[in-house]
Amino acid sequence: MAIKVEHLNHIYGQDTIFEQYALKDVSLTIGDGEFVGLIGHTGSGKSTLTQHLNGLLKASSGDILYNGTSIYSEGYSLKELRSHVGLVFQYPEHQLFEVDVFSDVCFGPKNLGLEKEEIERRAREALQLTGLDESFYKQSPFELSGGQKRRVAIAGVLAMQPEVLILDEPTAGLDPRGREEILGLVARLHEEQGMTVILVSHSMEDVARYVSRLIVMNHGEKALDGTPKEVFRHYKELEAMGLAAPQITYVVQALRERGIPIDQDITTVAEARDAILAMWKR
Ligand code: ADP
Numbered sequence: 001m002a003i004k005v006e007h008l009n010h011i012y013g014q015d016t017i018f019e020q021y022a023l024k025d026v027s028l029t030i031g032d033g034e035f036v037g038l039i040g041h042t043g044s045g046k047s048t049l050t051q052h053l054n055g056l057l058k059a060s061s062g063d064i065l066y067n068g069t070s071i072y073s074e075g076y077s078l079k080e081l082r083s084h085v086g087l088v089f090q091y092p093e094h095q096l097f098e099v100d101v102f103s104d105v106c107f108g109p110k111n112l113g114l115e116k117e118e119i120e121r122r123a124r125e126a127l128q129l130t131g132l133d134e135s136f137y138k139q140s141p142f143e144l145s146g147g148q149k150r151r152v153a154i155a156g157v158l159a160m161q162p163e164v165l166i167l168d169e170p171t172a173g174l175d176p177r178g179r180e181e182i183l184g185l186v187a188r189l190h191e192e193q194g195m196t197v198i199l200v201s202h203s204m205e206d207v208a209r210y211v212s213r214l215i216v217m218n219h220g221e222k223a224l225d226g227t228p229k230e231v232f233r234h235y236k237e238l239e240a241m242g243l244a245a246p247q248i249t250y251v252v253q254a255l256r257e258r259g260i261p262i263d264q265d266i267t268t269v270a271e272a273r274d275a276i277l278a279m280w281k282r
């Protein structure tokens with residue numbers, strides 16, 4: 001088990017007139033090697049939760065265990081935690097600042113105090129993983145496309161060689177092609193590197209195809225937690241939370257309401273196609 005969250009509460013501006021309850025009694029476990037989607041409407045607490053997982057924000061109450069040890073225990077190194085639990089912020093390209101791509105990716109491992117050779121080896125490896133070849137190394141990050149900038153930012157976190165990778169809305173603001181590039185990259189990191197991945201999104205369509213588990217946040221609370229199929233069965237509740245199941249779910253429901261015996265758990269267009277073709281042949 002990688003991460004265990006127990007009865008986590010977070011209140012911004014506690015004891016001020018700005019007091020804002022952002023997380024309410026959130027408990028969850030993320031297992032090693034899992035690929036989890038964290039979904040919720042804007043303001044539901046997704047970013048607040050992810051920033052607790054690598055120790056950037058401190059809980060108002062509750063506990064977080066990383067590999068069995070409380071990150072709030074005395075002498076626990078949050079700096080070390082941050083090298084194991086890598087967080088790619090929303091709009092991470094706003095944090096690119098070095099003169100060239102390569103230096104930017106070196107920043108994280110440099111901070112870990114590693115030898116120059118090791119820093120550069122990791123930076124090269126991370127850039128390779130994100131599919132940016134050497135022609136990019138000496139370019140200014142500011143000259144790149146939106147999707148490329150984001151890949152540089154992800155490489156910067158990967159160069160720390162984290163065990164858990166958290167990406168906060170990594171596709172926000174990208175065009176469909178940029179979105180596919182990033183989601184494909186994240187899926188590859190999970191499959192090929194066996195990395196534990198938490199993918200934050202407000203779009204069901206984006207994550208449903210990739211993750212094996214969905215955690216749904218609503219008004220600071222964990223509302224649903226299960227496989228995408230389990231979660232999409234609650235599509236009416238999801239709607240009430242300002243979310244929607246993938247469009248194909250609605251097509252399948254409409255067919256069922258017309259008496260067509262199609263499996264209600266279909267969540268992708270490919271599954272729907274196969275099911276409909278199979279009925280045809282019967
Ligand atoms: P999400 O990432 O799901 O959009 P957030 O975690 O950013 O949600 O926000 C959860 C709640 O906490 C929201 O009501 C938001 O307005 C509030 N909030 C977020 N950041 C701050 C902050 N720095 N100070 C005060 N309130 C905040």
Ligand code: MG
Nearest residue numbers: 046047048090
């Ligand atoms: Mg957010």
